[in-house]
Amino acid sequence: xxxxxxxxxxxxxxxxxxxxxxxxxxxxxxxxxxxxxxxxxxxxxxxxxxxxxxxxxxxxxxxxxxxxxxxxxxxxxxxxxxxxxxxxxxxxxxxxxxxxxxxxxxxxxxxxxxxxxxxxxxxxxxxxxxxxxxxxxxxxxxxxxxxxxxxxxxxxxxxxxxxxxxxxxxxxxxxxxxxxxxxxxxxxxxxxxxxxxxxxxxxxxxxxxxxxxxxxxxxxxxxxxxxxxxxxxxxxxxxxxxxxxxxxxxxxxxxxxxxxxxxxxxxxxxxxxxxxxxxxxxxxxxxxxxxxxxxxxxxxxxxxx
Amino acid sequence: xxxxxxxxxxxxxxxxxxxxxxxxxxxxxxxxxxxxxxxxxxxxxxxxxxxxxxxxxxxxxxxxxxxxxxxxxxxxxxxxxxxxxxxxxxxxxxxxxxxxxxxxxxxxxxxxxxxxxxxxxxxxxxxxxxxxxxxxxxxxxxxxxxxxxxxxxxxxxxxxxxxxxxxxxxxxxxxxxxxxxxxxxxxxxxxxxxxxxxxxxxxxxxxxxxxxxxxxxxxxxxxxxxxxxxxxxxxxxxxxxxxxxxxxxxxxxxxxxxxxxxxxxxxxxxxxxxxxxxxxxxxxxxxxxxxxxxxxxxxxxxxxxxxxxxxxxxxxxxxxxxxxxxxxxxxxxxxxxxxxxxxxxxxxxxxxxxxxxxxxxxxxxxxxxxxxxxxxxxxxxxxxxxxxxxxxxxxxxxxxxxxxxxxxxxxxxxxxxxxxxxxxxxxxxxxxxxxxxxxxxxxxxxxxxxxxxxxxxxxxxxxxxxxxxxxxxxx
Numbered sequence: 001x002x003x004x005x006x007x008x009x010x011x012x013x014x015x016x017x018x019x020x021x022x023x024x025x026x027x028x029x030x031x032x033x034x035x036x037x038x039x040x041x042x043x044x045x046x047x048x049x050x051x052x053x054x055x056x057x058x059x060x061x062x063x064x065x066x067x068x069x070x071x072x073x074x075x076x077x078x079x080x081x082x083x084x085x086x087x088x089x090x091x092x093x094x095x096x097x098x099x100x101x102x103x104x105x106x107x108x109x110x111x112x113x114x115x116x117x118x119x120x121x122x123x124x125x126x127x128x129x130x131x132x133x134x135x136x137x138x139x140x141x142x143x144x145x146x147x148x149x150x151x152x153x154x155x156x157x158x159x160x161x162x163x164x165x166x167x168x169x170x171x172x173x174x175x176x177x178x179x180x181x182x183x184x185x186x187x188x189x190x191x192x193x194x195x196x197x198x199x200x201x202x203x204x205x206x207x208x209x210x211x212x213x214x215x216x217x218x219x220x221x222x223x224x225x226x227x228x229x230x231x232x233x234x235x236x237x238x239x240x241x242x243x244x245x246x247x248x249x250x251x252x253x254x255x256x257x258x259x260x261x262x263x264x265x266x267x268x269x270x271x272x273x274x275x276x277x278x279x280x281x282x283x284x285x286x287x288x289x290x291x292x293x294x295x296x297x298x299x300x301x302x303x304x305x
Numbered sequence: 306x307x308x309x310x311x312x313x314x315x316x317x318x319x320x321x322x323x324x325x326x327x328x329x330x331x332x333x334x335x336x337x338x339x340x341x342x343x344x345x346x347x348x349x350x351x352x353x354x355x356x357x358x359x360x361x362x363x364x365x366x367x368x369x370x371x372x373x374x375x376x377x378x379x380x381x382x383x384x385x386x387x388x389x390x391x392x393x394x395x396x397x398x399x400x401x402x403x404x405x406x407x408x409x410x411x412x413x414x415x416x417x418x419x420x421x422x423x424x425x426x427x428x429x430x431x432x433x434x435x436x437x438x439x440x441x442x443x444x445x446x447x448x449x450x451x452x453x454x455x456x457x458x459x460x461x462x463x464x465x466x467x468x469x470x471x472x473x474x475x476x477x478x479x480x481x482x483x484x485x486x487x488x489x490x491x492x493x494x495x496x497x498x499x500x501x502x503x504x505x506x507x508x509x510x511x512x513x514x515x516x517x518x519x520x521x522x523x524x525x526x527x528x529x530x531x532x533x534x535x536x537x538x539x540x541x542x543x544x545x546x547x548x549x550x551x552x553x554x555x556x557x558x559x560x561x562x563x564x565x566x567x568x569x570x571x572x573x574x575x576x577x578x579x580x581x582x583x584x585x586x587x588x589x590x591x592x593x594x595x596x597x598x599x600x601x602x603x604x605x606x607x608x609x610x611x612x613x614x615x616x617x618x619x620x621x622x623x624x625x626x627x628x629x630x631x632x633x634x635x636x637x638x639x640x641x642x643x644x645x646x647x648x649x650x651x652x653x654x655x656x657x658x659x660x661x662x663x664x665x666x667x668x669x670x671x672x673x674x675x676x677x678x679x680x681x682x683x684x685x686x687x688x689x690x691x692x693x694x695x696x697x698x699x700x701x702x703x704x705x706x707x708x709x710x711x712x713x714x715x716x717x718x719x720x721x722x723x724x725x726x727x728x729x730x731x732x733x734x735x736x737x738x739x740x741x742x743x744x745x746x747x748x749x750x751x752x753x754x755x756x757x758x759x760x761x762x763x764x765x766x767x768x769x770x771x772x773x774x775x776x777x778x779x780x
Contacts (some may be wrong), residue, residue: 004491007750022762114431119771141311141771152765162717187528 023150030123030154035162036076036171040089041127043096044208047074049296050093052086052210053106056226056272061279062106062172068287071295074100075172082118083109083206088121088130090210099217102295103210107225107241110199110207117288122146123156137273144270175276178228184270193232193276194271201248208249220294223255227262232271258282306346309509316343319558324563326484336460343465344429351427354392359462362437366444366451370722382750385441391433396427401630410490414745429469431627433596437462440476448479457483466556470549472570472590479565487564495747499757500558503733503743505768506760507551511730513769515723518716519544522527523689526699531707534699536720541689543727547572549588557684573734576682578673580641580648583681590612591627595620614649618642626648628688633696637687642678722767729763 047072051060057077065073077202125132136143267278365385443449450457457667522537553570577583600620606613625638690696736742747753
C-alpha cells in the first residue's frame with residue numbers, strides 16, 4: 001500500500017512538473033509564431049489598417065492592400081469569430097500595439113455565437129485579462145481546469161493553427177485561393193440559399209462597444225458587407241444591418257454594402273466567400289469608392305469621421 | 306451517467322470508498338444501488354425494464370434448473386426469450402418493422418396506413434438483454450448452475466461498468482466472481498488504472514477530437530468531394546474504435562480495480578490479416594455471444610459449405626441488426642458476411658498465387674493488413690451513414706473517384722492532429738500486441754509514471770472535453 005501511495009505521489013509530481021515545463025515550451029512555440037493572434041499579443045505592431053470579422057473578413061488579402069494603399073495592413077479576422085470575441089481582440093490589440101488609423105469590420109460577424117471558439121480562446125488567458133474573465137463567465141469549470149493544468153490552455157484550434165503558420169513568414173496571405181467547385185454551383189442552382197437569420201440585439205450592442213472603443217482611440221471605422229455569389233442570395237432578403245444598428249444602439253454608421261458587387265463566379269471560393277482574386281477585385285473597387293480615404297496619403301482626413 | 310462526465314468522477318469516488326469499506330451482502334447492496342443510480346442518472350423510468358428482466362430471468366433460471374421435464378424447461382426458456390426479446394423488439398425494432406412492412410407492401414402496389422410510435426430507446430438494452438439471455442440459455446443447456454441469491458443476480462445484470470455499453474459479460478464468468486469478497490490490491494489498482502487512463506485517451510483524446518472531421522461530411526455528404534468523404538470514413542474507422550474500445554477499456558479497468566476480471570473486448574482489430582480474424586478481435590464479447598448462441602445452434606460449419614455460408618450470413622445480418630434498427634446496419638452486417646464467405650472461397654487460391662509469385666512474407670502481411678483494413682473501413686460507410694440513400698451516395702462518390710481535390714477536407718488542423726494521435730495509438734497497440742504492454746507497464750513503476758503522464762498530457766492537450774456520449778450507447 002505504501003508503495004502504491006509513493007507511486008501515485010510521484011505520478012502527480014511528474015505530471016504537474018511536466019505540465020509546467022511543457023506548457024512553457026508551448027507558450028514559446030505559440031507566441032513565437034507568425035499567427036495573427038500570437039502577433040497581436042506579442043505586441044509592438046504599428047499597422048494603419050486592421051480588419052476584423054469572421055471568415056468573410058479573412059478574405060481581405062492584406063499583401064495586395066499594402067501594395068495598393070502603401071500602408072501597413074493587418075488582418076485580424078478569423079473563421080466564425082463573433083462580435084464579442086472581436087471586441088475583446090480589438091481592445092487587446094489597442095493595449096499591446098499602436099492604434100491603427102482605420103478599422104474595417106465585416107458585418108457578418110454579427111451572426112450567431114460560435115461556441116467552439118470560446119474554448120479556443122483559453123490559449124490567451126495568460127495574456128489577456130479580458131479573455132480570462134470571458135472564459136470564467138462562460139465556463140467556470142474550464143477556467144479552473146486551465147488554471148490547474150496549463151497544457152490544457154493549448155488545447156485550442158489557435159494553437160494548432162499557429163504551429164502551421166509559424167513555418168511561414170506571416171499568416172497574412174491566408175486567403176482562400178480555391179475556385180468555387182462545380183458541385184457547389186450545382187448545389188446552388190438546385191436551390192441552396194444563404195441562411196440569414198437576423199442577428200440578435202446583443203450582437204449589435206457588442207458592435208457598438210467596438211465602435212465606441214475605436215472612437216475613444218481616434219480610429220476611423222468602416223462597416224462593410226463583402227460580396228456573395230449573386231445566385232446564392234437570389235430571392236433572399238438582404239438584411240438592413242444599418243437600420244438594425246441604428247434602431248438597437250442609436251448609432252448611425254454607414255454600412256458599405258458590396259453584397260452584390262461581384263457577379264463573376266470565378267472570383268468566389270464558394271457562395272459566401274470571395275477567393276484571392278475576388279479579394280483583389282473588391283479592394284480595387286473599394287479604393288475607387290473612397291473606402292480607404294482615411295489612410296490614403298493624398299486624401300488624409302481627420303481621424304474622426 | 307457518462308464515464309467522461311464530471312458527475313461520474315464524483316460518483317465513482319464515493320462508490321470506491323463504500324465498496325472497499327463493505328463486505329458480503331452489504332457490498333452487493335452498495336453495488337446494486339450504485340448501479341441503479343448510475344443508470345437512473347440517464348432516465349430513471351427505464352430502470353423498470355432492467356428490474357423486469359432481472360426478476361424474470363432469476364425466476365426462469367431457478368425453475369429451469371429445478372425440473373427435468375424437457376417440455377417445461379423449453380417453455381420456461383421460451384418465456385425468458387419472449388420477455389427479453391419482446392422488450393428489445395418493442396423498444397428497439399418496433400418502428401423499423403412497421404416501416405419495413407410498409408415499404409414491402411408498397412412494392413405490391415398497396416398503400417398501407419401503418420403508424421409508428423415515438424419510442425425512446427433505453428440505453429444499454431441490447432447489452433443487458435444479451436447478458437441475461439446467456440444466463441438462462443446456459444442454465445437450460447446445463448452449463449451453469451442458477452444463482453440463488455436475487456441480490457447477487459441483480460448485480461450481475463446491472464453492474465454499472467458494463468451495464469450500458471458492454472462488454473457483454475457471461476454469467477459463467479462473472480457470477481462466480483460475485484461470490485468472493487475482493488480486497489483492495491495495489492497491483493490490480495495500478496493495472497486497472499492504466500486501462501482506465503488508456504480508455505480515456507482513446508475516447509476523449511482520440512475519438513472525440515476527430516469526431517468533427519467525420520460528423521461534418523456524414524451530416525451532408527452531398528456537399529463533399531470524394532477525398533473529403535474518404536477522409537471522413539477513414540477517421541470514422543478510428544473514431545468508432547477509440548470510442549468503443551475506450552469505453553470497454555474504462556469498464557474493464559474499473560472492474561479490475563474492484564477485483565473482477567471481464568476478459569478483453571478488443572484485441573487490436575486493425576492488425577487482423579483475415580476477416581475472420583478481424584471478428585475474433587473486434588467486440589469480442591458480442592462476436593463470441595453470436596457464435597455460441599446463434600451460429601453454432603444454427604449448425605455452424607458442421608453441415609457442409611453452403612449451410613456454413615447460410616449460417617455465417619444469418620449471424621452477420623442479425624449482428625448488423627443488433628447494432629441498430631435500420632437497413633444500413635443490416636447491409637453492413639451483410640457485407641461482412643459476404644466478405645467472410647468470399648474469404649473462405651478465395652483464401653487458398655490466393656495463397657497459391659502469392660506462392661507462385663514468390664511474394665515475401667512481409668509484403669503478404671502488409672497486403673493482408675491493408676485489404677482487411679480497407680474492407681473494415683469502407684463497410685463503415687453503411688454503419689455511419691444516416692440512411693441507405695446517404696450510404697449509397699457516399700459509396701458512389703468514393704468509388705467513382707468523382708473529385709479528389711483536397712480543398713473540401715475540412716478541419717485540416719484536426720486532420721493533422723488526428724493522424725498524430727492515430728500513429729501514437731498504433732505504436733502503443735504494437736507494444737501491447739508484442740509485450741502485453743498495457744497490462745504489464747505497472748510492473749515497472751518508473752515506466753508506469755511516464756506512460757500515464759504522457760497519456761494525461763496528450764488528453765489535456767488534444768482531448769475534447771465537451772462530454773460527448775459514447776457511440777455504442779444508442780445500440
